[in-house]
Amino acid sequence: MFRRKSKKLRENNAELNITAFMNLMVVLVPFLLITAVFSQISILNLNLPAGVSEDIPSEEKPPKALEVVIRKDKFDVMERNSGLLKRIINTENGYDFQGLNTFLQTVKAHPEFNIDTSVTLLMEMDTSYDTLVQTMDAVRLIVREERELDEKGNLIQGELFPNISMGDAPPETDNSQTQLGTEGSL
Incomplete structure (x- = not known):
């Protein structure tokens, strides 16, 4: 009825056949590496104001x-010693980043600022990260x-003021008038 297995069969160790698994790994690993999306992180160095001024x-x-x-409702572009250069009021869509950029291009063209690369951003406490x-x-x-592309198809961009420092905005006063005459003149 019941047959007993012989000793010979019990001593035979069965080997695992992992050839199919290895073939799968040889194909799967390069495929995953090629299709993986590598995140690009750009780092922007900020200059924080010193604690004690000289x-x-x-x-x-x-x-x-x-x-x-x-x-919260505008940008004030100022020169620290002279005062307000221009006030850029928000549009119905929010902050006027294009207007700020256009005005800063005219500031950069001025002889007093054309070699300067530093700007200080002063913000109120409730300024959102996206706005910053x-x-x-x-x-x-x-x-x-107009979009200008280089030979590789990358967008060519110029620099205005890449050295950015950050700080808290001073309290707003009602009588903040420009000291340079009319707003927008340098």
């Missing part, structure tokens, strides 16, 4: 320093109407 001798003219103040990033892009790069 005293500048009074006989020297203080250096020009461009500031963009982000308020879009403002940094508007301040940093020239946005052109």
